[in-house]
Amino acid sequence: MPSPSYPNFQYKTIPFGDTLPLRPGYTGAKEIDMTKNTLQEFSDALADAAERAGKSTVLVDARRRIPASGIAIAADLILTADHVIEKDDELKVTLPDGTDLTARIAGRDPGSDLAVLKLDSASATPAETTKTPARVGQLVLALGRPTTNGIEASLGTVSAINGPVRTGRGGMLEKYIRTDTISYPGFSGGPLVGADGTVLGINTSGLAHGTAITIPADIAWKTADTLAKHGHIKRGYLGIRSQTVEISVDAQKSLKREQATGLLVVGLEKDSPASKGGLMVGDILAGIAGAPIEHHDELFARLSGDIVGKSTPIEVLRGGELKTVNVVIGER
Amino acid sequence: MNFNGTFTSVINDLVQRVMPSLVIVRGAGAGMIWSADGLILTNNHVVGRRSPIVILNDDREFESKLIARNPDMDLALLSIYATNLTPLVPAPAAPRVGEMVFAFGHPWGERNVVTRGIVSAVLLAQARNGERFPVIRSDATLAPGNSGGPLVNANGEVIGINAMIMGGDQSLAISISVARDFVSKVRAENKVELKRPISEGVI
Numbered sequence: 001m002p003s004p005s006y007p008n009f010q011y012k013t014i015p016f017g018d019t020l021p022l023r024p025g026y027t028g029a030k031e032i033d034m035t036k037n038t039l040q041e042f043s044d045a046l047a048d049a050a051e052r053a054g055k056s057t058v059l060v061d062a063r064r065r066i067p068a069s070g071i072a073i074a075a076d077l078i079l080t081a082d083h084v085i086e087k088d089d090e091l092k093v094t095l096p097d098g099t100d101l102t103a104r105i106a107g108r109d110p111g112s113d114l115a116v117l118k119l120d121s122a123s124a125t126p127a128e129t130t131k132t133p134a135r136v137g138q139l140v141l142a143l144g145r146p147t148t149n150g151i152e153a154s155l156g157t158v159s160a161i162n163g164p165v166r167t168g169r170g171g172m173l174e175k176y177i178r179t180d181t182i183s184y185p186g187f188s189g190g191p192l193v194g195a196d197g198t199v200l201g202i203n204t205s206g207l208a209h210g211t212a213i214t215i216p217a218d219i220a221w222k223t224a225d226t227l228a229k230h231g232h233i234k235r236g237y238l239g240i241r242s243q244t245v246e247i248s249v250d251a252q253k254s255l256k257r258e259q260a261t262g263l264l265v266v267g268l269e270k271d272s273p274a275s276k277g278g279l280m281v282g283d284i285l286a287g288i289a290g291a292p293i294e295h296h297d298e299l300f301a302r303l304s305g306d307i308v309g310k311s312t313p314i315e316v317l318r319g320g321e322l323k324t325v326n327v328v329i330g331e332r
Numbered sequence: 333m334n335f336n337g338t339f340t341s342v343i344n345d346l347v348q349r350v351m352p353s354l355v356i357v358r359g360a361g362a363g364m365i366w367s368a369d370g371l372i373l374t375n376n377h378v379v380g381r382r383s384p385i386v387i388l389n390d391d392r393e394f395e396s397k398l399i400a401r402n403p404d405m406d407l408a409l410l411s412i413y414a415t416n417l418t419p420l421v422p423a424p425a426a427p428r429v430g431e432m433v434f435a436f437g438h439p440w441g442e443r444n445v446v447t448r449g450i451v452s453a454v455l456l457a458q459a460r461n462g463e464r465f466p467v468i469r470s471d472a473t474l475a476p477g478n479s480g481g482p483l484v485n486a487n488g489e490v491i492g493i494n495a496m497i498m499g500g501d502q503s504l505a506i507s508i509s510v511a512r513d514f515v516s517k518v519r520a521e522n523k524v525e526l527k528r529p530i531s532e533g534v535i
Contacts, residue, residue, distance in 0.1 A: 037342050037486070037487075038338045038339050038342045039339065039342040039343060039346065039432065039486040039487075040486040040487055042339070042432065042486070043431045043432035043485065043486035044431070044486075046430040046431060046432060046450060047428040047429065047430035047431040047451075048430070049430060050428075050429050050430030051428070051429070051430065054429070141430060141450075147453075147455070149453065149454065149455050149456065150429060150453065150454060151429050151453075152429065152452050152453040152469070153429050153430045153450060153451070153452055153453075154449075154450065154452050154471040155430075155449065155450040155471060156471075181471075182452070182471045184452065184453075184469075
């Protein structure tokens with residue numbers, strides 16, 4: 001016999017008893033100690049953390065598929081993943097309270113998969129970043145807001161902190177955090193938060209062939225700062241071709257440090273910053289701006305941001321002797 | 333926090349408390365004891381065409397009667413001829429995103445497995461008849477065999493019925509509020525019949 005609200009509803013008479021209690025045994029509540037247990041406190045703390053960080057986690061609608069997430073870094077600025085921005089105008093950001101705002105791209109850096117959006121109204125709640133960097137083993141929540149139904153979260157631990165690494169998009173990431181949280185669809189651009197609800201970094205699945213990694217907050221916020229000011233990240237340029245070579249023990253003595261490898265300069269671009277600065281073919285590049293360089297990736301990582309346009313000391317081994325040449329780093 | 337002491341012992345207590353309310357619905361899944369006198373709540377898709385055998389946590393087996401089913405919300409209510417069962421307590425409040433959950437069931441037929449997670453999202457699902465009802469997505473690991481089993485909070489109160497298990501992070505639980513409405517509807521529609529004393533067995 002169908003009922004009006006459940007069209008497929010079927011029932012039979014029950015075989016025993018004369019009552020069908022709805023919630024019998026609710027006295028069970030008394031058996032359970034409803035005062036807070038350790039687990040309940042822990043559970044509440046997690047939900048509080050999600051709620052707290054959720055106030056700064058916004059919905060970013062800038063592609064045809066399911067919307068992605070973003071983090072408010074200022075009342076009018078949203079940090080998100082570059083790969084979720086698939087159009088240049090009519091970008092929509094929805095705040096946690098449901099307010100729809102239009103936004104424009106303030107700056108984007110495909111290399112590190114970060115983008116900054118400027119809102120047409122300064123009404124977002126900026127996120128609080130962590131004071132202590134992420135540690136392997138610590139509990140974390142990955143948050144996202146791909147729908148207007150509310151904040152979404154998954155729990156995990158920090159599995160590894162690695163870097164530097166060349167990203168799948170041609171950039172260089174000094175450091176990244178890997179976690180065992182589940183990255184639901186639309187979580188790119190959302191924050192990774194600690195148990196206290198402060199932001200440890202920004203999640204993206206655009207850098208490592210679809211698996212989600214986290215860009216640490218200090219790196220992401222620094223990039224965001226530059227993006228908000230300049231619209232893009234300056235990539236430095238030396239103009240050398242090089243290959244990794246071993247540094248002999250004698251040469252290491254003149255370097256005054258243990259360093260197994262350096263970069264042998266095998267070619268110089270004409271009129272490049274390196275040739276103007278006095279670098280020569282045959283030099284072994286061993287350090288830049290006080291940091292040792294053992295591999296190409298390390299040089300690549302150093303050649304970005306503030307260093308561009310500045311006269312920078314470069315350590316080279318020339319004939320086994322240490323020399324320092326100053327090169328004005330060019331911009332690509 | 334003493335990780336070896338309080339925290340794990342609280343989880344152990346919780347599992348000990350919930351486990352007696354977990355049943356096997358023979359065939360495909362799990363179920364939970366809803367009332368002390370034999371009401372079992374499970375998923376509609378677990379029940380199949382015939383009333384299944386229900387096996388309690390203490391290994392007692394019962395033939396069940398199908399009292400009501402709702403394919404739209406994937407819920408079914410069974411009854412077994414038993415008393416003094418331990419029912420689960422429904423959570424009094426709506427779940428919060430981030431709160432801890434424990435899923436109980438028999439994934440891949442392995443009995444009495446507990447998995448841990450948090451509430452990932454509270455969503456609205458649409459039934460085939462167009463009706464919208466709340467479902468809970470959690471990051472607890474579930475597999476076929478968890479269907480019909482309870483999802484409980486840190487207090488051991490049931491917040492949902494695990495359903496729509498596709499494995500991994502694709503799983504959803506039907507909010508306990510939906511189940512409550514379902515059972516109260518069954519009760520309202522059965523009112524007339526229920527007032528008649530019914531004897532089972534001897535005719």
